[in-house]
Amino acid sequence: MTSIIDVARKARVSVGTASNVLNGDPRVGRELRKRVLAAIKALNYAPNALARGLRIQRTHTLGLVIPDVTNPFFGELAKRVGEAADAIGCSVILGNSDDRRAVEATHLQMLASRRIDGLVLVPTPETRDLEPLRNIPSVVIDRPLRGWPSVATDHRAGAKAAVQHLVDLGHRRIGCIAGPNDLAVARERQKGYRLIVEERLSAKDGPIADYVFVGRFDYDSGYEGAMQLLQRVRPTAIFASSDQQAIGALRAAADLGLRVPEDLSVAGFDAIPLAQHVTPRLTTVAQPIAAIAEKAVWLLGAVRDGAKFDMRYKLDATLQIGKSTGPAPRDAGADRR
Amino acid sequence: MTSIIDVARKARVSVGTASNVLNGDPRVGRELRKRVLAAIKALNYAPNALARGLRIQRTHTLGLVIPDVTNPFFGELAKRVGEAADAIGCSVILGNSDDRRAVEATHLQMLASRRIDGLVLVPTPETRDLEPLRNIPSVVIDRPLRGWPSVATDHRAGAKAAVQHLVDLGHRRIGCIAGPNDLAVARERQKGYRLIVEERLSAKDGPIADYVFVGRFDYDSGYEGAMQLLQRVRPTAIFASSDQQAIGALRAAADLGLRVPEDLSVAGFDAIPLAQHVTPRLTTVAQPIAAIAEKAVWLLGAVRDGAKFDMRYKLDATLQIGKSTGPAPRDAGADRR
């Protein structure tokens, strides 16, 4: 491998000067600078980032550990974090935790060894601490973690907006397909739903618990949840905690002979690309993923520069109104008749 | 940051011995080994991978550059490459090229500086060479690149299998929604289609070119392509080069009042998860993504160990039969009547 020494020799300057050219030190003269640049090109020289990192104690590398790139939300997140990292001259090492603490721990250990400049993490539900990373700037995304700064969508507000939209359309008996209770985001979305719906349900509608189905975030849970709710409490609208669930609900409605949105309104969460391609186009809550990624990477820099953060940043979601939500059916939506 | 020197001091051994323990050298005695291990734990020591890499000239890092993690196929690929890398103790640095040569070049330059042990690349259509990576083991995936070993699905054979399936069901007038002509995979899939269909089209059916629509791999192209084909040459089946296209075609069929598969059969390519969740479930060609990732990572090791490869590995795709393909309609499928 060709080193800076080779470059210096070829350009007939000292290594110090060659190094200075590399780092844009303005003190080197035009002549020498030109010779060094020429040598670099001629030798096809690529500076050794390892040696550099070892010396200056910075790697210009960020770690990103997420449950699964394959998930549309995390995939988008990975892309955006990559872009934000690019913008500040950093590469990103990606690790998939598969939501298993042990796998996550392995990745964190590796990243610590690699002396990354910062960590962006979506912790598993079991994660309690970031032991090996104690002195590396870290930010937690999407899911909160005690003692670490986090940036996430305001899931509760997003859910409230979606459910409020349904209420505004005249719905009162609104079902909810929730996500797993061990995920804070799922609880928050459900909480948002409850805050809006609770006071609108009258005694004869039964307890709100009957309107909530708890499942996973996936398609199948959406189908099953909708099936159960529709047969049990006959809601006129369903708020699903994910688009996958919402799409499953759409299918369930079809299987039960219900038209959407005439007989049933359905809203989702996440605004995955597919949401625009189902029939009818989904009403859904879009997370500000790019903003989250940018804020997280920015926070990393701030933490490194000595700021002490232990703060939860909540970013606003946006309600995207599609064709899957419409006015409540007359006979069901009107208050007693 | 705590270094191996601190560990050695704390364990009252020399750095050499501490290092040997770290690397599992069997010569160190039980007693000293135990002391070193204890010191490591007590100090929460994480070996510095930069220093190590600088010294041994290996980084245990792989580079992965793909067009876009957000694309289901590349997302899955990223995940699988990550797993294969994990299995041999490597981390992976991920870069998105957005299919732009300049962005790709930036990433490659960075990876070269980082002295990665190997590169896995999905080249952009404009990529002709991997200049900065000349002496780094590299493998190209999905799309071929002159002078570099590649591993990819046998797209042509996959397409042939799907189209042959349609033929076996009695279809003769089969349309094709192709992908962009500057992508080899798109051309290969179209070629597979042509090889099967060409000889089966009779003179009165018109030229095969009329049965081919060239677009992008996305949903909208699928919709538009199906619309055009269905109104122009009235095929009884459509082979789409991607699942996104196929799903667009499904929608087009619905908009034209055609039932699938009774009036029209539709087959796709890629077997994205969604393909199982549309109605009817899609017949599609599954790429062996995990196998591709494993083979690529394995190849990297082989190349490093001195093997000289300039070979194209083609891996078999698998036809997944769904409900979107069925027997050709009587009146159209039977030869003259």
Added chain:
DNA sequence: ATGAAAGCGCTAACAT
């Protein structure tokens, strides 16, 4: 079996 020391490629402080 263990210790001492050179050197991987670079930057930065210091000397000129």
Added chain:
DNA sequence: ATGTTAGCGCTTTCAT
């Protein structure tokens, strides 16, 4: 403005 050199943290001969 340019050259010299110590040292970042590790592995690996080479002595002992």
